[in-house]
Amino acid sequence: PEQSLLACTSPKASPVSTATYKQFGDDERHPPCTAVQTLADIHAACTQANPNDVLNFLKAVKSYGLNGVHEPFWNNWAYSDPARFLKIEPLHHFFRMAWDHDIQWCIKVIGDDEIDFRFNLIQTPVGYRSFGDGISKLKQVTGRDHHSIQRYVLGVVTGAAPPIFLAAIRALLDFRYLAQMPTFDEQALAKLNAALTSFHTHKHAILDAGGRRSEHFQIPKLELLQHVMLSICASGAPMQWSADPTEHAHVTEIKDPAHAGNN
Numbered sequence: 001p002e003q004s005l006l007a008c009t010s011p012k013a014s015p016v017s018t019a020t021y022k023q024f025g026d027d028e029r030h031p032p033c034t035a036v037q038t039l040a041d042i043h044a045a046c047t048q049a050n051p052n053d054v055l056n057f058l059k060a061v062k063s064y065g066l067n068g069v070h071e072p073f074w075n076n077w078a079y080s081d082p083a084r085f086l087k088i089e090p091l092h093h094f095f096r097m098a099w100d101h102d103i104q105w106c107i108k109v110i111g112d113d114e115i116d117f118r119f120n121l122i123q124t125p126v127g128y129r130s131f132g133d134g135i136s137k138l139k140q141v142t143g144r145d146h147h148s149i150q151r152y153v154l155g156v157v158t159g160a161a162p163p164i165f166l167a168a169i170r171a172l173l174d175f176r177y178l179a180q181m182p183t184f185d186e187q188a189l190a191k192l193n194a195a196l197t198s199f200h201t202h203k204h205a206i207l208d209a210g211g212r213r214s215e216h217f218q219i220p221k222l223e224l225l226q227h228v229m230l231s232i233c234a235s236g237a238p239m240q241w242s243a244d245p246t247e248h249a250h251v252t253e254i255k256d257p258a259h260a261g262n263n
Helices: 003-009 035-048 054-062 090-110 112-120 141-159 164-180 185-200 204-208 220-236 244-260
Strands: none
Touching: 054 141, 090 112, 090 141, 090 164, 090 220, 090 244, 112 141, 141 164, 164 185, 164 204, 164 220, 185 220
């Protein structure tokens, strides 16, 4: 949502490409959403309706996939292109996506009780997170939990889910693990691309197994994965953009001191 606000796009359009919600599950990368095109669309919408007439202006921008902002703060900034300055953020685009989608698909396919039972049986190595009560009822899942569940989930659901379904889940896991590398060469980028291609080849198995309630993959974060390789080539490893440090600082610098006060 925050990236869409910055790019002036609606929630049903990608902030970094020309893809709309019906194309979020495509197996190809759509052209970038450039600042020039965005500003041209805003100008065209302004000629159709007065921005101060909010209701009519929102109707005018809808066909352009915009959110109603008519004066982007980055308008006069040099090299200010949303497709370039909006980066892949691992904490939310990788780990949170895995919990919201991959893990939920696994829970739905093999069932709450079965997956909780299997997680309960895991012999937890020293230093690893244990899930004695399972994962289906977890609330307020932390980034550490996301990491730990991804370590186990493929082995946990093996034997209870169709092999092609497992291939799709493994492909996404491979993609996320590979994308966390500190440095990349042509071989690493080729493996990254192969993992994403493998997911799109096998993703139909998720629908066939009943992993999704809907019959589509209109997932904004899935569309963003198509742009990881371009981001790496342009700006380096995605892990440098992770929100982990700032999320942790929010706890140590704001929440903890607040709890220590009299408020």
